[in-house]
Amino acid sequence: MKTIVYIIGLGHSGSTLLGNLLGSAQGAIHIGEIPSPISRKKVIQCKICNPGDCPIWDKLINKRYIFKLHKKYSRYIRLAKMSGFHKLSRLFTIQKNYVYEKIFLSIPDKQLIIDSSKSTYWASFNKKTRYVKKYIFLNRDIRAVLASYNRIYSDLYTGRMTIINRILNNIKRFHTSIKPNDKYILNYEELILSPENHLKKLCDFLDLKYSPEILEYYKNKFHLIGGNSGLIQQFLRYHQLDDTEFSKKYTDQLNYRYYEQNKIGLNLDERWKEELNPIDLEYIDKNIDFDLILNDSYTD
Numbered sequence: 001m002k003t004i005v006y007i008i009g010l011g012h013s014g015s016t017l018l019g020n021l022l023g024s025a026q027g028a029i030h031i032g033e034i035p036s037p038i039s040r041k042k043v044i045q046c047k048i049c050n051p052g053d054c055p056i057w058d059k060l061i062n063k064r065y066i067f068k069l070h071k072k073y074s075r076y077i078r079l080a081k082m083s084g085f086h087k088l089s090r091l092f093t094i095q096k097n098y099v100y101e102k103i104f105l106s107i108p109d110k111q112l113i114i115d116s117s118k119s120t121y122w123a124s125f126n127k128k129t130r131y132v133k134k135y136i137f138l139n140r141d142i143r144a145v146l147a148s149y150n151r152i153y154s155d156l157y158t159g160r161m162t163i164i165n166r167i168l169n170n171i172k173r174f175h176t177s178i179k180p181n182d183k184y185i186l187n188y189e190e191l192i193l194s195p196e197n198h199l200k201k202l203c204d205f206l207d208l209k210y211s212p213e214i215l216e217y218y219k220n221k222f223h224l225i226g227g228n229s230g231l232i233q234q235f236l237r238y239h240q241l242d243d244t245e246f247s248k249k250y251t252d253q254l255n256y257r258y259y260e261q262n263k264i265g266l267n268l269d270e271r272w273k274e275e276l277n278p279i280d281l282e283y284i285d286k287n288i289d290f291d292l293i294l295n296d297s298y299t300d
Ligand SMILES: [Zn+2]
Pocket: 046, 047, 048, 049, 053, 054, 055, 056, 057, 222, 223, 224
């Protein structure tokens, strides 16, 4: 059965890493975040290949179709924001199979696509695709998430909390709409501290075969749209390839140095402990609605 796995969660939660780990399993492919350029009206471009060179995004995908998809998806988001996205998927019956279908047809040894978009809008927009759909709800310590946003946007005190609460609310509602057998809640910190254990369970959930090579995800070349550039940096470092051009294009300098200094592979990223001061932490505590955060005991 061909399957699409949607990773759902806040940005900066480790979804690229999770996608790369699972995408290293036999029969799986991680494709990144398709709606990211679509919603920003940017060209769909693989992060690791030069424009025109990507075997997936340049050779397989018809850019005109993506343009049409963009129009439909923007309309969907507008309506969803007005009337609640969970009511809308029936309205959008023209199938969004295209991108997934192209990938399945051209890479026949893959039965499972991992889409790390995280967006409940995107996952909901695609609910009618004909493939089996499974959902991993990825949680990360909210302080780590906020510190990561803050590193790039410096917006801890200017509206970020409202946005986060709204997304958390969407995630919780979306989680409720999914059947128990099709969903899985995972914590980033637990995954990093006990990767084998959690990846075995995830592989069971996704009908993938677990093998220890999954942990060596950094050896594999992923053709991703969007996502964390640090992992591409790890791939280039592992294969001793020059990353000068890449680092100029994609990685902000703080993150670049972090990934340059760290060992290649899994590292628990707790930079928030140095980056957030007691005033920041108190502000977060007061402004985040912690009841919205999914946890293991949250079954429906
Ligand atoms: Zn590529």
